[in-house]
Amino acid sequence: MVSVQKHWERGWLYPLLWLALKAGAESSWQDCSTLTVRPPVARPGSAVSASCVLSPACARERGVNAADVAWRLDGEEVPRDQYGSIGSTVSTVTLPALPLAGANLSCHARYGGSDTLLQSREIRVASPPAQPKILSCISIHLANLSCSWDPGPETLLRTSFTLSVMEVMRRCGSKFKDPLECRAAPGAKSCPVPAKNLYASYNVTVRAENELGSQTSPVLCLYGMDAVKLSPPRVVSVSAVAGREDCLAVIWDLHYSEIYDASSALYELQYRARGEKLWKQSLIDVREASPVPVRLCDLPAFTEYTFRLRSRYKSDMSHWSEWSNKGEARTPERAPSKEPQLWRRIEPLDSEGERLVTLLWKPLQRHEANGRILGYRVFRQHPGTPEKTELSECGGTTPLASPECSVLLSAERCVLSLSAYSSAGQSPQASIAISAAGQAALPGLSTLAASPADDHSLLVQWKPPERPSVSGFILEWCVLSEREGCVLHWHRLPRHSRDKVISESIEPERLYRVSAYVLDEGEAGDPVSVQAYSRQGAPSRGPLLRPKTTWKTGLQLEWDPIPLDDRRGFIQNYTIFYQSEGGVSDFVVVNGSVHQLRLDGLSSDQEYKLHAVASTDQGGTAGPDIYVQTLRDDGTMLLVIPLSALLTLISIIMLLACVQQRQAIKKRFFPTIPDAADSSLANWMPKKIWMDFRDYQDDRCLKAQVDIAAPRPGTVQETLSTLSRPECQDPASLGGGVTIPIQTYCTAAILQHCTGEDYVRETPGRSCAEQGSVEYSTVMGIAGGYTQIPQAKLALLPCNPDLRVQTPSQDLFNKTYQSLLYPDMKDPDQGTEEEEEGSISTSPLLLEQLMQGRAQNSGL
Numbered sequence: 132m133v134s135v136q137k138h139w140e141r142g143w144l145y146p147l148l149w150l151a152l153k154a155g156a157e158s159s160w161q162d163c164s165t166l167t168v169r170p171p172v173a174r175p176g177s178a179v180s181a182s183c184v185l186s187p188a189c190a191r192e193r194g195v196n197a198a199d200v201a202w203r204l205d206g207e208e209v210p211r212d213q214y215g216s217i218g219s220t221v222s223t224v225t226l227p228a229l230p231l232a233g234a235n236l237s238c239h240a241r242y243g244g245s246d247t248l249l250q251s252r253e254i255r256v257a258s259p260p261a262q263p264k265i266l267s268c269i270s271i272h273l274a275n276l277s278c279s280w281d282p283g284p285e286t287l288l289r290t291s292f293t294l295s296v297m298e299v300m301r302r303c304g305s306k307f308k309d310p311l312e313c314r315a316a317p318g319a320k321s322c323p324v325p326a327k328n329l330y331a332s333y334n335v336t337v338r339a340e341n342e343l344g345s346q347t348s349p350v351l352c353l354y355g356m357d358a359v360k361l362s363p364p365r366v367v368s369v370s371a372v373a374g375r376e377d378c379l380a381v382i383w384d385l386h387y388s389e390i391y392d393a394s395s396a397l398y399e400l401q402y403r404a405r406g407e408k409l410w411k412q413s414l415i416d417v418r419e420a421s422p423v424p425v426r427l428c429d430l431p432a433f434t435e436y437t438f439r440l441r442s443r444y445k446s447d448m449s450h451w452s453e454w455s456n457k458g459e460a461r462t463p464e465r466a467p468s469k470e471p472q473l474w475r476r477i478e479p480l481d482s483e484g485e486r487l488v489t490l491l492w493k494p495l496q497r498h499e500a501n502g503r504i505l506g507y508r509v510f511r512q513h514p515g516t517p518e519k520t521e522l523s524e525c526g527g528t529t530p531l532a533s534p535e536c537s538v539l540l541s542a543e544r545c546v547l548s549l550s551a552y553s554s555a556g557q558s559p560q561a562s563i564a565i566s567a568a569g570q571a572a573l574p575g576l577s578t579l580a581a582s583p584a585d586d587h588s589l590l591v592q593w594k595p596p597e598r599p600s601v602s603g604f605i606l607e608w609c610v611l612s613e614r615e616g617c618v619l620h621w622h623r624l625p626r627h628s629r630d631k632v633i634s635e636s637i638e639p640e641r642l643y644r645v646s647a648y649v650l651d652e653g654e655a656g657d658p659v660s661v662q663a664y665s666r667q668g669a670p671s672r673g674p675l676l677r678p679k680t681t682w683k684t685g686l687q688l689e690w691d692p693i694p695l696d697d698r699r700g701f702i703q704n705y706t707i708f709y710q711s712e713g714g715v716s717d718f719v720v721v722n723g724s725v726h727q728l729r730l731d732g733l734s735s736d737q738e739y740k741l742h743a744v745a746s747t748d749q750g751g752t753a754g755p756d757i758y759v760q761t762l763r764d765d766g767t768m769l770l771v772i773p774l775s776a777l778l779t780l781i782s783i784i785m786l787l788a789c790v791q792q793r794q795a796i797k798k799r800f801f802p803t804i805p806d807a808a809d810s811s812l813a814n815w816m817p818k819k820i821w822m823d824f825r826d827y828q829d830d831r832c833l834k835a836q837v838d839i840a841a842p843r844p845g846t847v848q849e850t851l852s853t854l855s856r857p858e859c860q861d862p863a864s865l866g867g868g869v870t871i872p873i874q875t876y877c878t879a880a881i882l883q884h885c886t887g888e889d890y891v892r893e894t895p896g897r898s899c900a901e902q903g904s905v906e907y908s909t910v911m912g913i914a915g916g917y918t919q920i921p922q923a924k925l926a927l928l929p930c931n932p933d934l935r936v937q938t939p940s941q942d943l944f945n946k947t948y949q950s951l952l953y954p955d956m957k958d959p960d961q962g963t964e965e966e967e968e969g970s971i972s973t974s975p976l977l978l979e980q981l982m983q984g985r986a987q988n989s990g991l
Contacts, residue, residue: 466556700747
């Protein structure tokens with residue numbers, strides 16, 4: 132038991148002993164030094180210096196000096212380049228600036244391998260007070276005088292403010308009584324003093340003071356009544372002014388205990404109509420000793436107004452009083468000042484020749500009605516009659532009823548007028564012309580556009596017609612919906628209007644039809660309509676695909692248009708996605724107006740998953756998936772391909788056989804035509820016919836007409852006279868060129884001579900020179916003489932028109948050309964009388980064997 136107690140005593144005794152020794156050591160170190168800070172309160176941004184002084188005895192006993200002292204600021208060691216020393220026992224430090232919140236500065240001695248605290252000190256950062264400034268002084272109910280001031284920047288020290296009010300002999304004069312002082316509460320910026328005589332002059336100052344210094348404000352010279360805040364005036368009554376329907380008079384009064392002369396104060400009157408938020412104000416300068424009624428004029432009729440007043444002394448330092456009680460009154464009624472907006476809706480003629488016309492109008496605004504509207508009157512006027520007949524169907528229409536009225540009218544043109552009336556009178560009349568049934572409508576607008584202004588409004592713009600008779604415009608709009616009817620909204624605009632923002636009943640993602648009418652002297656023209664959204668969105672549902680036709684490698688799809696209420700925007704396109712099982716997805720995009728699609732290139736006997744996406748400018752929405760199976764390939768193509776190849780082979784064999792037996796086929800289907808030269812007509816026909824063009828020298832091209840035919844005896848001379856016809860000789864009618872048709876071995880040779888540009892026409896025209904074709908057997912040549920050989924073209928046209936034009940060789944061309952122009956000249960190179968195959972005979976223009984066929988002009 133004794134042993135345990137000894138051990139326990141040792142367990143707590145040693146720590147206590149160690150703590151006591153440590154505290155004694157620290158206390159002995161602190162007794163060895165002193166810490167001095169200058170200045171004790173630092174100003175923001177200014178430097179601070181400190182010194183730590185070691186006692187000589189302690190320094191000798193423990194072996195430390197100034198070099199062993201270290202400085203710390205908020206626990207962080209200060210750089211040694213800021214240290215200094217005075218002798219061996221004084222260590223100094225200079226701090227360039229301290230944080231505004233202050234800091235803890237400490238000095239330590241390095242002894243025994245560690246730093247031992249010598250001294251520490253909290254350094255505050257603060258400023259002396261700035262010079263305060265008096266802002267205002269006020270006296271309420273002729274009692275205490277209270278002044279407020281601006282204390283200036285924060286000093287970071289506790290600063291006191293004392294208000295001093297001293298009565299003086301005259302304004303800013305010498306002392307008359309001892310000053311009245313008030314020390315403000317901490318943080319307060321005003322203070323009252325018991326100044327009773329407000330008809331005296333005072334000098335007012337404020338003094339700010341803290342441990343770094345003090346400041347006094349400039350002297351404010353004050354007349355006591357300048358600081359008085361008067362009690363508010365009192366509104367006695369508000370009434371109408373006799374003989375002035377647009378005026379109201381405000382009668383008011385003062386509290387005479389504070390002021391005896393109304394002219395020594397200023398007054399402000401404020402008023403506003405019921406429903407308005409902002410007050411209108413008017414300053415009142417009273418020149419009489421007592422208040423006089425205030426009259427306000429040019430006020431709208433039948434409008435309730437609220438009035439209030441306040442006052443102050445005529446001084447720059449005086450204060451406005453609180454607002455007075457409120458007075459209310461209403462201006463008298465007047466006749467409506469403006470006609471209502473008027474429009475119409477016309478139904479087709481009924482079986483009795485009458486039509487239902489519904490008049491629509493807008494209720495007048497408050498400032499236009501000038502009172503309570505009791506009803507509306509409708510009048511009808513026929514053309515050519517000055518009298519107007521009031522329609523009893525619309526008589527007594529009250530403003531509480533729907534602003535419309537329906538009347539039955541004949542098919543004739545008439546003018547309907549509408550006016551609103553109140554107890555004070557009737558409004559001007561609004562008129563609109565009703566065109567005769569079947570009458571052509573006046574031209575409408577040339578352009579009309581509607582675009583979003585914001586989510587709940589549309590901007591409508593148009594180009595007005597340029598005619599002076601235009602009196603205005605009507606805008607109509609309604610929502611287009613398959614679920615609800617068109618609730619018509621409209622607005623009438625003056626003739627100079629070019630655009631209008633409509634917002635009545637406009638909602639986003641709904642389609643609106645906007646129509647515009649031109650009013651031409653009150654008569655409406657043809658409407659022009661557009662569709663618009665204030666804001667588009669993605670469709671609320673996607674299209675449902677339906678397979679229309681299916682085959683092995685494709686299918687035909689169709690779908691219904693998205694309903695109007697589900698589109699929520701203009702459908703720009705449809706995207707059809709399709710994918711086979713295990714295959715890659717593909718898609719096709721079609722225009723928004725397309726509602727069917729043919730898909731080709733699919734695999735046979737394959738199931739495809741398909742769906743469509745309808746897209747607007749704001750996004751797309753997909754429809755449900757469908758699954759379609761393409762047809763199976765049953766082997767039909769394996770039979771069709773061999774059969775097609777067999778038929779092709781048979782056709783080729785038959786064609787080759789026809790080529791080999793062409794002469795037999797020709798004789799069988801195309802027999803030989805008898806030779807006309809063996810007929811009796813050939814006995815009296817001239818053997819030679821000369822056609823001489825040597826005298827023609829016009830540099831324009833002419834096309835000679837040759838029409839030689841002998842359908843019956845006795846017509847050869849008539850046929851040959853074709854060239855002498857005036858319409859065929861006129862250069863203007865014949866065109867440009869001299870063309871002679873020549874037939875050789877069933878090949879038509881055409882010689883065309885032009886002094887200008889040569890050409891060969893391949894397409895027949897319609898003139899007498901360009902009809903028919905060459906069908907006779909042989910034409911031997913052409914006679915003609917030229918001083919020089921002009922350039923010419925020779926074209927060989929086969930009798931078969933399906934073949935292309937053949938051009939002879941240059942040698943054949945030259946020989947034939949010379950022989951045609953110079954028939955008496957013989958070719959020295961020609962050794963025999965046989966002509967080269969395919970050439971044209973060089974004898975003069977002998978028209979032989981005419982009876983074998985007929986010659987007609989070729990208009991190539």
